[in-house]
Amino acid sequence: MIELQKYPIFTYMNPVTQLFHIQYPIIQAGMIWASGWRLASAVSNAGGLGLIGAGSMYPDVLQEHIVKCKQATSKPFGVNIPLLYPGVDRLIDIIIREEVPVVFTSAGNPKTWTPALKAAGIKVVHVVSSASFAKKSEAAGVDAVVAEGFEAGGHNGREETTTLVLIPAVCEQVNIPVIAAGGIASGKSMAAAFALGATGVQIGSRFVATPEASSHPLFKQAILDAGEGDTALTMKKLTPVRLLKNHFYEAVKAAEDNGADKETLATLLGRARAKTGMFEGHLAEGELEIGQVSALINAIQPAAEIVAEIWAEFEFTRKMLSALKF
Numbered sequence: 167m168i169e170l171q172k173y174p175i176f177t178y179m180n181p182v183t184q185l186f187h188i189q190y191p192i193i194q195a196g197m198i199w200a201s202g203w204r205l206a207s208a209v210s211n212a213g214g215l216g217l218i219g220a221g222s223m224y225p226d227v228l229q230e231h232i233v234k235c236k237q238a239t240s241k242p243f244g245v246n247i248p249l250l251y252p253g254v255d256r257l258i259d260i261i262i263r264e265e266v267p268v269v270f271t272s273a274g275n276p277k278t279w280t281p282a283l284k285a286a287g288i289k290v291v292h293v294v295s296s297a298s299f300a301k302k303s304e305a306a307g308v309d310a311v312v313a314e315g316f317e318a319g320g321h322n323g324r325e326e327t328t329t330l331v332l333i334p335a336v337c338e339q340v341n342i343p344v345i346a347a348g349g350i351a352s353g354k355s356m357a358a359a360f361a362l363g364a365t366g367v368q369i370g371s372r373f374v375a376t377p378e379a380s381s382h383p384l385f386k387q388a389i390l391d392a393g394e395g396d397t398a399l400t401m402k403k404l405t406p407v408r409l410l411k412n413h414f415y416e417a418v419k420a421a422e423d424n425g426a427d428k429e430t431l432a433t434l435l436g437r438a439r440a441k442t443g444m445f446e447g448h449l450a451e452g453e454l455e456i457g458q459v460s461a462l463i464n465a466i467q468p469a470a471e472i473v474a475e476i477w478a479e480f481e482f483t484r485k486m487l488s489a490l491k492f
């Protein structure tokens with residue numbers, strides 16, 4: 167039994183705002199085919215941390231987005247790189263050359279690039295879906311981890327650990343700041359993540375439903391139309407991904423039900439499936455990455471409005487909870 171009274175409650179500065187020199191501990195996730203310079207700069211200008219999603223960009227495209235982002239904001243911003251993509255070294259070169267202050271890496275080994283990025287004075291954060299990987303990331307020298315739960319849109323862990331279980335498990339294992347992701351789209355869910363030990367949140371799905379996101383308008387509308395149970399974590403034999411159920415998903419499910427192996431799934435996925443769906447708006451055949459929380463997203467709103475709304479609701483929720491009498 168924990169004797170809570172022996173733990174003093176003291177005030178402390180938020181480590182995530184301090185780490186990135188930002189106003190609010192709200193990070194807009196790096197997202198392929200969604201988060202270019204427009205979205206990232208809008209979030210950074212609003213006091214959060216905007217991330218350019220480099221996973222869908224050739225090196226010259228990333229370079230252009232970084233330059234435009236610098237022109238659009240004087241605030242800190244970052245770049246997300248999924249490490250499984252080929253040509254990562256060229257993206258890293260550009261990031262270092264352009265003096266991008268923050269990099270979020272995902273889908274790969276944090277040992278590979280963290281030393282080079284840190285040597286260039288860049289803050290490095292790695293995305294994990296398990297406590298054991300969080301520990302490995304800390305040992306690799308990252309400044310913080312994003313702990314991403316099962317609810318999250320896009321690529322995810324095989325463990326299927328929900329955000330509610332993952333955050334305290336990760337907080338127990340590491341001594342660096344933990345940023346919660348997966349299923350967070352409001353100030354209330356942000357407060358819940360903080361109650362679990364996180365000191366920042368990374369939000370993806372809600373920021374796709376913004377005018378600044380580069381995703382196709384039909385995909386944005388599909389997010390608004392999505393209801394409970396309309397997403398699934400699929401392709402666990404290949405690379406697990408949470409997406410909106412559509413014709414492509416049904417084809418994958420039928421193949422999986424018939425015992426399809428990794429190679430068969432890779433053939434079914436083919437090339438550019440995510441671009442086809444999220445960027446070009448082919449809703450039946452494309453891969454439409456989005457989180458469970460899409461069921462709670464009902465409007466396209468400017469990114470700055472979302473940041474302000476989430477922060478106001480977070481502050482209100484904190485006051486409501488402390489006003490509760492028993």
Ligand SMILES: Cc1cc2nc3c(=O)[nH]c(=O)nc-3n(C[C@H](O)[C@H](O)[C@H](O)COP(=O)(O)O)c2cc1C
Nearest residue numbers: 195197198221272318319320348349369370371457
């Ligand atoms: C459309 C979309 C694309 C994504 N692309 C990436 C990516 O390129 N790299 C990455 O690390 N995570 C990616 N993610 C995951 C997000 O970074 C984030 O962790 C996740 O969306 C958080 O959960 P939420 O969707 O419930 O807010 C993507 C998510 C979405 C919805």
